[in-house]
Amino acid sequence: MLAACKTDKFKSAVLTVSFAVPLEKETASGYSLLTNLLPLSTGSYPTMQAFSVILDELYALGLDAFVQRRGELLLVKLEIGTIADSYAFDGERVLYRATELLGDAIFNPHFENGEFPQAKVENEKLCLIEEIASLAENKPAYAMLRARQIMCKNEPFAVDAAGDIELVGRLDGKELLKYYREIIENAPVFITYAGEADFEYVEECVNAHLNFAPRKNSLPDSVMHEKSGEILRLREYMEMEQSVLILGFNSIMPDSAKKRAVLTVFDEIFGGSPASKLFMNVREKEGLCYYCSSYPAGRKNIIFVSCGLEPGNEDYAIKAIYRELNAMKNGEFDDSDLANAKNSIQRSLLSTENSLNSINGYILGQLLSEDSATIEESVKLVSSVTRAEVIALAREITPELEYILSAEVCDE
Amino acid sequence: MNSFILKENQTIKEKYFHTQLENGFRITVVPKKLSASYAMVCCGFGGADLEYEKNGERFTLPAGTAHFLEHKMFESEDGSDAFLEFDTYGGNANAYTSFESTCYYFSCTENFFENLNVLLKSVSSAHFTDASVEKEKSIIAREITMYEDIPTSRVARNLCKALYHSHPIVNAVSGSIESISEITKEILFRAYNDFYTPQNLSLCVVGDIDPEQIKLYAEKYFGNRAGSRPKTIYPAEPSTVKEKNITINASLPNELYCIGIKCKPEIEQTLESHRRATAMRLAISLLFGRASDFYCRNYESGIITERFYAGYTSSRQSAYIIISGSGSEYERIMNAAIAEIEHRKHSFFTEEQVLREKKAAYSVSLTLYDSGEDIVSAMAEAAQLDYDEFDCIEMLRDITADEIKQALNSIDTEKNAISIIKKGKDL
Structure with a gap:
């Protein structure tokens, strides 16, 4: 499935192939390792250096492959960035050649005896293990992952897209081939392009070099997170200077464009912006932290709040955050807060067209969801959100998790 | 107007x-x-x-x-x-x-x-x-x-x-x-x-x-x-490094390193000094970029990983090369990087390699104009200088292999230092 957005605002362009597979603990590591291997070389350019050299010659801004979580889906993405044809010095058809290289990386990987070369696989396993482990260097991100694992235990949503160190360790070239075949032969595939090229030109490039076998492109619906009905409190120690607090809340399932609009407005007022209640009150008035923000988990009935604190202030901060949530439930926000929040979201929606990556992400979203609204429709939906709807949504929100990644050794 | x-x-x-x-x-x-x-x-x-x-x-x-x-x-x-x-x-x-x-x-x-x-x-x-x-x-x-x-x-x-x-x-x-x-x-x-x-x-x-x-x-x-x-007023700064090695311990999954080579700083920020900095950046990409012999050789043998980075920072009265990454092979990487710099002083890159590096740098600098945020910050900061971003793009076209070689030759590898975070409890 191909979607392209022609825009003359940019000097570069981006072409992405996204495969959608179910997010599962058992298989995520295999797909993740595959994205480490595929962009390194191809059958035509079997060494890393030969492939890097040809990419540089083509003004390529890099061929990247990575995995992304979207609800219970794992997106396996290969993406090439290039300069737009009209900026090439010698009139080259840069997009055509770039698509050819991307196609080569996908359909013609460097194999030895019909498999990924074992030495390369072993090297990439070490790299991936290091990458997964390095998440602990980013304390807020690590705390967020732990909160998701704890709150969504036994749900696919808890799975880390990057993979699991133990499972990566067990993979070999043969095993990887299964994952490779799955994306090449079966997985729903979506191709997106954003840049100056006409649709016909993109289509010509894609038909020539990204010709996938026919397949079913239907995707499963998001799964509801089960409400637990009680608050789980957990504290884990890590050697560091400040503690990270993550609060997990059960929310509404944002399974329609309208619900997503209400949720976004709620979030903007509650903790999603520098004008929000959490920023203004927990950070500015209380001076408790440098950041305190809310994050609705994409396509899931969950909201997280994250905050970095001086050790010892955690309980005080939890109370302060609950106080702000209660204020939302009691409708303690002005009409001007509502109007400003809507403006801010609408501005951000309208700004999608100012970034290649946002456009590319947006058109992929359109391909992936049946209920997705156009930007204009989303802007209108946001306008239509009422104060009563925001309050009603706030009242649906219940706390489920108080997780502290603590800078102080704890007894629990 | x-x-x-x-x-x-x-x-x-x-x-x-x-x-x-x-x-x-x-x-x-x-x-x-x-x-x-x-x-x-x-x-x-x-x-x-x-x-x-x-x-x-x-x-x-x-x-x-x-x-x-x-x-x-x-x-x-x-x-x-x-x-x-x-x-x-x-x-x-x-x-x-x-x-x-x-x-x-x-x-x-x-x-x-x-x-x-x-x-x-x-x-x-x-x-x-x-x-x-x-x-x-x-x-x-x-x-x-x-x-x-x-x-x-x-x-x-x-x-x-x-x-x-x-x-x-x-x-x-x-x-x-x-x-x-x-x-x-x-x-x-x-x-x-x-x-x-x-x-x-x-x-x-x-x-x-x-x-x-x-x-x-x-x-x-x-x-x-x-x-x-x-x-x-900047305090007097000797050209030597202060300490050869700063190592700390921390509970981390991977060891981290940053290797630095202190370079001659620019006193004024002029178009000429920016040109020398650009030549140095191109030299560093030729030496250690993804298409370089150094990168590919050491990546394929597992000595460096995806996280390897090499760059050059030139600010008011300070300039240094930085080579960073993770893993425990930092001493080997430091020796190999210094050896590579010295080797390339005698065996410089081909005209073709230089051209390719300039092409890659041109693509990257073009993307600046793809983001309103990037344009506004680059232009606002450049307004304090006597040159602009357009001069920088033109510079990429006409900078010569000789200038890049001069930049490379100016690196005094003796002025190196390393910062390491080792695994283990902080001392």
């Missing part, structure tokens, strides 16, 4: 208008038809401005003063927050401080002039109370400890401490909890009055907006001011 000078570049099909008020306040307007507009005020006052001279008198500021000011500038006279005012007009505002400057900016899809008014009003006046300064200390302290908890930022800062004896880059831009505890409202007022002067400020706008209108706003807020930039 008689007061503005138009500058155009045919290669990248871009243009901008530039002027300055009589008092030296500079204005740059980049016409762009985007759905959002962007504006930034940039002040040439950053984390490295700790000691300065004004009217023959010397002053010293606690480390972190510029950053502290940044935190307080969006506070209005009545104690209200400019963020809320931006929010009223749909403006998305933020600010950042580097060693060289402090920048305040917003983007919006409507009410551009209302937002511009809030931005200029905020930066053109300062309001601090003892209580608000004290409260801000606790917020900034959390920001400082947040960075302390990022090991890549810690290992990089320790490299600066190893390379430099006394240059202000041994401090974090935000200072330390101790240094910010010395900051008072009087210090902030003095720093504001001395550095937020017209000749040290610039405004850049990106959008479909009439430049003359912008000039009227700038005149309203900054037109009746006068003043030049005080002279920053």
Whole structure:
């Protein structure tokens, strides 16, 4: 499935192939390792250096492959960035050649005896293990992952897209081939392009070099997170200077464009912006932290709040955050807060067209969801959100998790 | 549009208008038809401005003063927050401080002039109370400890401490909890009055907006001011490195390293000095970039990983090469990197390799113009200099292999130092 957005605002362009597979603990590591291997070389350019050299010659801004979580889906993405044809010095058809290289990386990987070369696989396993482990260097991100694992235990949503160190360790070239075949032969595939090229030109490039076998492109619906009905409190120690607090809340399932609009407005007022209640009150008035923000988990009935604190202030901060949530439930926000929040979201929606990556992400979203609204429709939906709807949504929100990644050794 | 000078570049099909008020306040307007507009005020006052001279008198500021000011500038006279005012007009505002400057900016899809008014009003006046300064200390302290908890930022800062004896880059831009505890409202007022002067400020706008209108706003807020930039005094810095090795221990999954080679710093930031820095950056990419022999050889043998990075940093009176990554093979990598530099001094790259590197650098620099945020910050910061981004793009076309070779030959590999975070309990 191909979607392209022609825009003359940019000097570069981006072409992405996204495969959608179910997010599962058992298989995520295999797909993740595959994205480490595929962009390194191809059958035509079997060494890393030969492939890097040809990419540089083509003004390529890099061929990247990575995995992304979207609800219970794992997106396996290969993406090439290039300069737009009209900026090439010698009139080259840069997009055509770039698509050819991307196609080569996908359909013609460097194999030895019909498999990924074992030495390369072993090297990439070490790299991936290091990458997964390095998440602990980013304390807020690590705390967020732990909160998701704890709150969504036994749900696919808890799975880390990057993979699991133990499972990566067990993979070999043969095993990887299964994952490779799955994306090449079966997985729903979506191709997106954003840049100056006409649709016909993109289509010509894609038909020539990204010709996938026919397949079913239907995707499963998001799964509801089960409400637990009680608050789980957990504290884990890590050697560091400040503690990270993550609060997990059960929310509404944002399974329609309208619900997503209400949720976004709620979030903007509650903790999603520098004008929000959490920023203004927990950070500015209380001076408790440098950041305190809310994050609705994409396509899931969950909201997280994250905050970095001086050790010892955690309980005080939890109370302060609950106080702000209660204020939302009691409708303690002005009409001007509502109007400003809507403006801010609408501005951000309208700004999608100012970034290649946002456009590319947006058109992929359109391909992936049946209920997705156009930007204009989303802007209108946001306008239509009422104060009563925001309050009603706030009242649906219940706390489920108080997780502290603590800078102080704890007894629990 | 008689007061503005138009500058155009045919290669990248871009243009901008530039002027300055009589008092030296500079204005740059980049016409762009985007759905959002962007504006930034940039002040040439950053984390490295700790000691300065004004009217023959010397002053010293606690480390972190510029950053502290940044935190307080969006506070209005009545104690209200400019963020809320931006929010009223749909403006998305933020600010950042580097060693060289402090920048305040917003983007919006409507009410551009209302937002511009809030931005200029905020930066053109300062309001601090003892209580608000004290409260801000606790917020900034959390920001400082947040960075302390990022090991890549810690290992990089320790490299600066190893390379430099006394240059202000041994401090974090935000200072330390101790240094910010010395900051008072009087210090902030003095720093504001001395550095937020017209000749040290610039405004850049990106959008479909009439430049003359912008000039009227700038005149309203900054037109009746006068003043030049005080002279920053840098402590005498020996050319040698201070310490060969700074190693700390921490509970981490991977060991981290930063290798540095101290280079001859540029005293002034001119087009010529920028050209030498560009030549050095190209040399570093040729030596250690993804298409280099060094990178591919060491990646394929598992000595370096995806996280390997090599670059060159040149700032006011400091310059160094940085090679960083993770894993325990840092000594081997350091020896191999030094050997590679020495080897290439005698066996330089081919013309073809140089051309390819220039092509790759050209692609990357083109992408700057794909983002309103990137354009506004690059142009606002460049307004303080005597060259611009267009000069930099043209430079990439005509810089020669000889210049790159000269840059390479100027590297004195003896002036190396390493910063390491080892696994294990902190000592």
